[in-house]
Amino acid sequence: MNKYSISEFIKKSEQKEKGEGFFELETPRMLEVNLNGQVWAKAGSMVAYEGHIKFEREGILEQGIGALFKKAISGEGASLMKANGQGKLYLADGGKKVIILHLNNESISVNGNDLLAFTPSIHHEIKLMRKVAGMMSGGLFNIRCSGVGLVAITAHYEALTLRVTPGKPVITDPNATVAWSGxxxxxxxxxxxxKTFIGRGSGESIQMRFEGDGFVIVQPYEEVYMQAQS
Known part of the structure; x- marks a missing residue:
């Protein structure tokens, strides 16, 4: 058979049943959700689905006054949607790699732009990083996920996890910071x-400093967030 034939391409790229459960890495950059009920996902991340699934954007008041402020200044970086129904749902975000984490009464804070999906058993809270609001136009929000369940996050290229230990803080670029222990x-x-050396008004001149005992996940890419247009 011709290795470039349509049938050969379909054979290599078609969806395959892996039997991995509710969340499944269909490819390194595509998440398959075997949905039977509800899942939370990043708004706009649906690329395809099979079955009977309805989508509902997160109500603006579900997160309280912080969400109103979020809508005003941060664009779509922390917007979520609910998917309800039964079928297969495929999620992706700009070709970023997908990382699936199982929380067992643990918590993780994820940059609002890097959270792809999580199961309804996970408690989530959008947090505004107030101290940096006047310094940079994006990446102002993180979502704290806690409890028992699955969380899918995304990162450009290969993510690196840095351990934070007492007396040895880790300093990161906010635009390259994906997530950290809760x-x-x-x-x-x-x-x-x-800032003077780099010769620009943001980026490395603003840094995130992590102290204590935990971890930070970074990516080899500085993600610049678009500010909402009025």
């Missing part, structure tokens, strides 16, 4: 000399 509270700092 017990850590990042502090923001500026480096004027680095």
């Amino acid at each position: 017990n850590l509270e990042p502090q923001f700092q500026t480096d004027i000399s680095l």
